[in-house]
């Protein structure tokens with residue numbers, strides 16, 4: 001596909017203007033094509049942002065601002081979803097810990113109920129998607145918070161299953177679109 005497009009592009013330039021100018025524009029076109037391909041496979045903040053809005057924003061808020069009154073237990077004695085932005089405390093946790101919370105779910109030990117109020121996403125999201133959404137949360141923090149969290153993450157990094165591999169972010173097969 002990539003090679004086909006490049007070849008077609010090359011044919012188009014050379015057909016119009018043979019000579020050194022066409023070589024220059026071919027190099028330019030090829031460079032643009034190759035960098036576009038590189039961007040497409042990088043699991044960047046766009047993947048994380050997409051996952052966040054699809055899976056997390058309903059509880060944690062569209063801008064990561066958390067549920068209203070998130071500091072107080074609700075009527076059932078459960079802690080509501082906290083913010084992920086600079087007002088919250090997500091930034092105090094290392095990558096490895098955040099990864100575990102998202103994969104396996106979490107509940108405050110002092111909640112009056114036993115259910116996981118923070119649902120487990122290990123069946124819904126691939127390791128690369130979990131990592132991408134955490135990397136996205138990191139864009140919501142101050143530079144100081146990011147530095148602190150980076151230091152913590154040196155001691156407790158992402159697990160090997162979430163280490164970055166070249167190529168597109170693999171998605172978990174889903175029974176139904178959420």
Ligand code: HEC
Nearest residue numbers: 055056059079080081082089090101102107108117118133
């Ligand atoms: C159904 C609501 C709900 C959804 C959806 C949800 N969460 Fe949560 N999340 C919670 C609740 C409630 C807590 C607080 C649990 C507690 O401390 O008792 C929480 C806690 C967390 C924490 C711990 C924060 C801290 O500061 O300790 C992280 C990290 C987190 N969620 C990330 C995510 C991510 C990422 C997603 C999307 C992939 C997500 N959550 C989707 C409800 C939700």
